[in-house]
Amino acid sequence: MKPKIFIDGEHGTTGLQIRTRMADRRDVELLSIPEAERRNAALREDLLNSADIAILCLPDDAAKEAVGMLSGNNKVRIIDTSTAHRVDPDWAYGFAEMDKAQPAKIRAARLVANPGCYPTGAIGLLRPLRAAGLLPAGYPVTVNAVSGYTGGGKQMIAQMEDPANPDAISSPHFLYGLPLKHKHVPEMTTHGLLNRAPLFSPSVGRFPQGMIVQVPLFAGDLGEDATLEKLHAALADHYAGQNIVTVVPLAESAAMPRVDAVELAGKDTMKLFVFGTPGGAHINLVALLDNLGKGASGAAVQNMDLMLSA
Numbered sequence: 001m002k003p004k005i006f007i008d009g010e011h012g013t014t015g016l017q018i019r020t021r022m023a024d025r026r027d028v029e030l031l032s033i034p035e036a037e038r039r040n041a042a043l044r045e046d047l048l049n050s051a052d053i054a055i056l057c058l059p060d061d062a063a064k065e066a067v068g069m070l071s072g073n074n075k076v077r078i079i080d081t082s083t084a085h086r087v088d089p090d091w092a093y094g095f096a097e098m099d100k101a102q103p104a105k106i107r108a109a110r111l112v113a114n115p116g117c118y119p120t121g122a123i124g125l126l127r128p129l130r131a132a133g134l135l136p137a138g139y140p141v142t143v144n145a146v147s148g149y150t151g152g153g154k155q156m157i158a159q160m161e162d163p164a165n166p167d168a169i170s171s172p173h174f175l176y177g178l179p180l181k182h183k184h185v186p187e188m189t190t191h192g193l194l195n196r197a198p199l200f201s202p203s204v205g206r207f208p209q210g211m212i213v214q215v216p217l218f219a220g221d222l223g224e225d226a227t228l229e230k231l232h233a234a235l236a237d238h239y240a241g242q243n244i245v246t247v248v249p250l251a252e253s254a255a256m257p258r259v260d261a262v263e264l265a266g267k268d269t270m271k272l273f274v275f276g277t278p279g280g281a282h283i284n285l286v287a288l289l290d291n292l293g294k295g296a297s298g299a300a301v302q303n304m305d306l307m308l309s310a
């Protein structure tokens with residue numbers, strides 16, 4: 001019998017992209033809800049309870065409600081793409097490359113929280129450096145980022161693409177999250193192994209998919225041994241042996257005139273860079289990904305495959 005997969009929220013932005021990635025899969029059976037019935041709670045509950053793996057592509061409250069619909073049913077495994085369970089110790093954090101032990105944790109887990117798009121970049125850069133002792137625990141980390149507008153789901157897509165929308169946005173690039181209380185900060189802090197919450201300033205650009213996450217550092221405020229070359233070597237060592245997260249060689253990044261936010265649009269990989277001048281005072285760690293690829297739907301399918309390989 002093929003494992004049954006139900007994507008709750010399959011007609012939304014993240015859900016649709018998971019469905020597209022699964023279109024040619026013959027090893028799983030996709031349970032589907034008609035678009036017009038997508039908010040039919042009784043039908044959702046039935047489908048959720050019929051699945052081997054339920055992938056939740058819903059806002060936080062609806063994701064919590066879906067988990068409630070599965071309470072008492074320990075047979076259904078869950079991947080939640082919302083923010084609701086990402087720092088909950090009962091859930092495995094679905095970022096396989098962040099730690100050598102993580103793939104096994106995801107494979108064995110019943111409950112997997114899919115990472116947020118920005119945290120995938122920030123944790124991807126920070127965690128290996130914290131683990132290697134190159135970034136002091138109390139370092140005042142800042143994270144600056146730009147996302148494609150699909151990161152805001154159906155609502156923001158309509159605001160950016162339809163000038164007749166009453167809340168249309170005409171700006172080519174805007175900052176948001178200005179109170180500096182973004183929902184991704186707890187997850188960056190916990191899984192980035194930080195003692196101090198990072199100052200996170202997100203923005204959106206007029207392109208559908210793509211993302212740049214920057215973590216600028218003052219070299220003199222890092223550990224005594226922390227040079228640009230050592231930071232790069234620690235990242236390269238950490239990500240050796242797999243091809244989803246790659247660390248761009250220093251010689252290659254040193255020759256780059258710019259970083260293009262849409263370079264990885266449509267891909268499920270992430271590239272990490274260490275920019276700066278050897279011996280210089282400043283270092284910029286940069287992650288490049290697709291907010292809907294490794295930042296959401298690509299990661300969800302990767303986690304599903306890990307869980308199916310248990």
Ligand SMILES: NC(=O)C1=CN([C@@H]2O[C@H](COP(=O)(O)OP(=O)(O)OC[C@H]3O[C@@H](n4cnc5c(N)ncnc54)[C@H](OP(=O)(O)O)[C@@H]3O)[C@@H](O)[C@H]2O)C=CC1
Binds near residue numbers: 081
């Ligand atoms: N977009 C992205 O880049 C990323 C998104 N995520 C997360 O993925 C989740 C989904 O986001 P996204 O796909 O962008 O959002 P969308 O708004 O594009 O899609 C959400 C879907 O869920 C449906 N929905 C909303 N409330 C309910 C409910 N109570 N019962 C059943 N269905 C409901 C919506 O239906 P309706 O059309 O009726 O509103 C819609 O089809 C969110 O938690 C988001 O934070 C995570 C990483 C990246």
Ligand SMILES: CC(=O)N[C@@H](CCC(=O)OP(=O)(O)O)C(=O)O
Binds near residue numbers: 116156
């Ligand atoms: C551009 C934009 O609005 N992005 C979303 C984050 C997208 C994402 O990662 O979703 P999660 O909520 O599942 O973490 C935001 O800032 O809220």
